[in-house]
Amino acid sequence: MSPTSVADDLIRLHLSESPYGASASALTAAHSALDRISLYPDPARQQLIAAIAAAYGVADEQIAVGNGSDELVLLSSLAVGDVGRPGLVTAGTFPGYHTCLERTRRGSLSVPLDGTAINVPAFTDAMSRVGIAYVCNPHNPSGGALPREQFDGLVHAAASTGVPLVVDEAYLEFAPPDTPQVRDYLSSGAPLLALRTFSKAYGLASLRIGYAIGSAELVTQLRSAQETMPFSANRIAQAAAAAALADGDFIADVRAANAERRAWFTAELARRSRRHLPSVTNFVAVAVDDSASAERLLAREHGILVRDARRFCFPGFLRISLGEREHLRCCLDALQEIDDQSRSWLRLARRRGTPGRAPQRERTVVTGRGLDQGHAKH
Numbered sequence: 001m002s003p004t005s006v007a008d009d010l011i012r013l014h015l016s017e018s019p020y021g022a023s024a025s026a027l028t029a030a031h032s033a034l035d036r037i038s039l040y041p042d043p044a045r046q047q048l049i050a051a052i053a054a055a056y057g058v059a060d061e062q063i064a065v066g067n068g069s070d071e072l073v074l075l076s077s078l079a080v081g082d083v084g085r086p087g088l089v090t091a092g093t094f095p096g097y098h099t100c101l102e103r104t105r106r107g108s109l110s111v112p113l114d115g116t117a118i119n120v121p122a123f124t125d126a127m128s129r130v131g132i133a134y135v136c137n138p139h140n141p142s143g144g145a146l147p148r149e150q151f152d153g154l155v156h157a158a159a160s161t162g163v164p165l166v167v168d169e170a171y172l173e174f175a176p177p178d179t180p181q182v183r184d185y186l187s188s189g190a191p192l193l194a195l196r197t198f199s200k201a202y203g204l205a206s207l208r209i210g211y212a213i214g215s216a217e218l219v220t221q222l223r224s225a226q227e228t229m230p231f232s233a234n235r236i237a238q239a240a241a242a243a244a245l246a247d248g249d250f251i252a253d254v255r256a257a258n259a260e261r262r263a264w265f266t267a268e269l270a271r272r273s274r275r276h277l278p279s280v281t282n283f284v285a286v287a288v289d290d291s292a293s294a295e296r297l298l299a300r301e302h303g304i305l306v307r308d309a310r311r312f313c314f315p316g317f318l319r320i321s322l323g324e325r326e327h328l329r330c331c332l333d334a335l336q337e338i339d340d341q342s343r344s345w346l347r348l349a350r351r352r353g354t355p356g357r358a359p360q361r362e363r364t365v366v367t368g369r370g371l372d373q374g375h376a377k378h
């Protein structure tokens, strides 16, 4: 019996997981690797590193492989750049950078967003005051990507200050091919690191495998910190990831299916007059009046998990993964029901002259420790 949680059986639109599974060749490679399950994995992660380096046309020394990009965020905050100085982050983003900088006691400075977008001029102005800088592009949870000239500005600031710029590209596979990315700037000599993951487009979230690509000097710093956990990338994950990378057709199909799902979902949002932010990723930020209550009611009363973006200091939105079409339809219907109930309560309260919040409803469909709503780092 495989270990599961209550959340496994709900409609999962909260972690930007793939509804398309993993490539058949990745699964075959994972099964074959099970034959050697009693042996430790290759601590040098050589085969996978060589496969990634070949795919990018860079040297092996420019790649590090980790236990998901989560591990690489932690290792970068431990060991990359001037560790005596804090790290720079943007407000309203994936909280992993801030969490790791604080837990490693490096500390962080945060640059407020400009509306829902990264404020690149303010960010680059602050770079000379830090030892490392993190940007999430495409941005979680807005779903948007930086225009080329703004990306140029970030790279230029990294080059002129010498402060390493870490660009989290967890969702890049879903974006249009001309979306600016670290790969385009590797030959510039700027201190750059991109973080990539096999958890999203490649559908291998359970295996925990990701990689960094960038300047050899920064990758050496990452790898040296990794000596504390030489086996953090397990054998099955390394094998599956190498096979997944080689399956170009699979990833092309996922990209196309996701783009089609995104077009359908955003058209459906427009049809239902629901405001949302434009997305190049596999999730959409959907505007709601009360995101905390919408997240809670969707989970408890409808068994649908979504992410309240306020947990990422990005108020006013739910981040909804582009899961199965039927699940997305259920989610939008449920949101409509929640809105209708809350409006009718407000009308009733106004008529009675008792302003206030809608009462907590009695019906509780889903409860349980595995509900997963407390964990909001992703």
Ligand SMILES: Cc1ncc(COP(=O)(O)O)c(C=O)c1O
Residues within 6 Å of the ligand: 015, 016, 067, 068, 069, 070, 071, 094, 096, 136, 140, 168, 170, 196, 197, 198, 199, 205, 208, 209, 210, 378
């Ligand atoms: C922006 C961003 N970075 C990193 C991660 C972590 O990915 P991984 O599963 O590779 O640890 C996530 C996961 O949701 C993410 O959204």
